Amino acid sequence: MSHTTDVPYVPVVHSAVVSAEVVPMVQKLQQLIEASDLSLILQVITVDKKLSQKMRQQLSDQYQTPLFIIDDKLQLSLLTHQISVAPDWKSLQRRVVSAGRKSELLLQACKLTDKSQVLDATAGFGHDSLILASTGAQVTLLERNPLMALLLMYEQQLMTQQANWQKLMARLKVICADSAQFMETLSFARQKGQALNTLTYDVVYLDPMFPENSYENMATGKGAKVGKHMQALHHIAQPPDLSEEQKLLNLALNTLVPGGRVVVKRPAAAPLFAQSSPDESWHNDVLRFDAYFNLA
Numbered sequence: 001m002s003h004t005t006d007v008p009y010v011p012v013v014h015s016a017v018v019s020a021e022v023v024p025m026v027q028k029l030q031q032l033i034e035a036s037d038l039s040l041i042l043q044v045i046t047v048d049k050k051l052s053q054k055m056r057q058q059l060s061d062q063y064q065t066p067l068f069i070i071d072d073k074l075q076l077s078l079l080t081h082q083i084s085v086a087p088d089w090k091s092l093q094r095r096v097v098s099a100g101r102k103s104e105l106l107l108q109a110c111k112l113t114d115k116s117q118v119l120d121a122t123a124g125f126g127h128d129s130l131i132l133a134s135t136g137a138q139v140t141l142l143e144r145n146p147l148m149a150l151l152l153m154y155e156q157q158l159m160t161q162q163a164n165w166q167k168l169m170a171r172l173k174v175i176c177a178d179s180a181q182f183m184e185t186l187s188f189a190r191q192k193g194q195a196l197n198t199l200t201y202d203v204v205y206l207d208p209m210f211p212e213n214s215y216e217n218m219a220t221g222k223g224a225k226v227g228k229h230m231q232a233l234h235h236i237a238q239p240p241d242l243s244e245e246q247k248l249l250n251l252a253l254n255t256l257v258p259g260g261r262v263v264v265k266r267p268a269a270a271p272l273f274a275q276s277s278p279d280e281s282w283h284n285d286v287l288r289f290d291a292y293f294n295l296a
């Protein structure tokens, strides 16, 4: 496996920390792990005390690997380096409901319709995927880190139980895979003449990791700090190097239908992805979305 910098990789032992009432949800986690063949082994620890912030910090100090926590609201969080984070898709409800090209730079860049097929090749917490799927588009979420993939799969199952989220959830498909390998497999299948409609996408979206200080103003050293979700991710995933960026961009361009686009999210002042100039770009003070077109 080429991603030597990302932690952790197979085989890993992880711990689900639960209060006794939520033990059945651990079985759900176990089922998800088996169904998707995730490289995780759960070791369950039952905690009788309330999972307060202090308790989480203690657990984080006590165990050296990232931990999963299921709280009494059945939310699954990942605890690493004293930071606990969850996809918490419910918190995006207002954004998802009102998402449109005016309010979301991401949608200006992606130009989706309800017929679009999108490959979110760096799914993370799935927040951008939700905005993409709010348009009616079908979104495949690729996440190579099994911890993150499990968070996504669990969250999708949880939210599918909410009547007003069901349609949106039905448009999401979470896959634990390295996107370069996934797109290479699609390419082989196309070469073998398999049906193109299942092997190509209208948009491939990339939001790769970037150095932690990328949002800071280079001259003053001041500026937006990365949020809690990104802080946690920085402990388990690393930015790609130039050759990985080039590989990802080439594969992504090859995975498009004619007229499709690759959209890359960057901090506003970040260097060009794969040192490639985009065909079009959208930005605000913090973020930039660079689009690369397949003009074939």
Ligand SMILES: C[S@@+](CC[C@H](N)C(=O)[O-])C[C@H]1O[C@@H](n2cnc3c(N)ncnc32)[C@H](O)[C@@H]1O
Pocket (backbone or CB within 6 Å): 121, 122, 123, 124, 125, 126, 127, 128, 129, 142, 143, 144, 145, 148, 177, 178, 179, 180, 207, 208, 209, 210, 233, 237
């Ligand atoms: C910056 S985060 C994405 C955040 C996401 N856009 C969101 O809205 O939550 C990048 C994520 O992509 C994953 N990732 C990075 N390279 C990948 C690859 N080659 N294949 C699949 N996932 C990858 C990382 O593990 C990390 O979870």
